[in-house]
Amino acid sequence: MKALIPSLLLALVSITAVFAKGGPPINEACPVDGKKGRLIYRTFGDEGTIIFCSVECMEAYKKNPSAYKVVAK
Ligand SMILES: [Zn+2]
Secondary structure, eight states: OTTHHHHHHHHHHHHHHHHHSSOSBSBSBOTTTOOBOEEEEEEEOSSSEEEESSHHHHHHHHHOGGGSOOOBO
C-alpha cells in the first residue's frame, strides 16, 4: 500500500507536465484547411501550441510546417 502513493504522485506530476507544456493554443482555425481546431489534435511549435481539426491535418502540418500559415487568434 505504501508503494502506491509515490506512483500516484508521479502520475499526477506527469499529467501536470503534459498540460503545462506549450500552454494554451495560439490558433483557433486549423492551419491546414481553416476548419475549427480541436484541442485533442495539437502540436508544440516555436510559437506555442498549435491545434488542428483532425489527425490528418496534424500529420500534414508536422511533415512540412513551413507550408502552412498559423493564424494566431
Ligand atoms: Zn484541418
